[in-house]
Amino acid sequence: MGVAETLYDVLGVLQEASHSEIKAAFHKLARQSHPDKQNSLRQTTANLDFKRIQLAWETLGTAEKRQEYDDNLQQEELQERSRTHGAIDIAMDEVEEALDEETNETMLVYDCRCGEEVFLPVKQATGSLLVDCEGCCFVYRINYDE
Ligand SMILES: [Zn+2]
Incomplete structure (x- = not known):
């Protein structure tokens, strides 16, 4: 298994993305996946996607939470590296x-x-x-x- 999906992956942005880039990505995805806009067959999947997108935005859209999330991501990555090297x-x-x-x-x-x-x-x-x-x-x- 590779690296787990990050909240940045969910929104399809780079980890270095600016706040406005993240915001734009969120709005675009939210529009695309909003459950109201889907037909009933796709609604369950759309609902799940929509929740993931919202959760990602809640964290990455708040400077403090994003910082905390980034710190955790970095620690995880370094832990992985220190296990190997x-x-x-x-x-x-x-x-x-x-x-x-x-x-x-x-x-x-x-x-x-x-x-x-x-x-x-x-x-x-x-x-x-x-x-x-x-x-x-x-x-x-x-x-x-x-
Ligand atoms: Zn050095």
């Missing part, structure tokens, strides 16, 4: 706080072996988080409990 553990004393100039947020920074800097959120919650380096293929696991 392994992940390198980072301890809290190996990172430094720094300002991310793009977002103006304080982040934790780890110097990857390839020379790139890996940015990690300053997370208050306990547990661990997987991140990947943009400069190479390493996957890191930071353990916030330690």
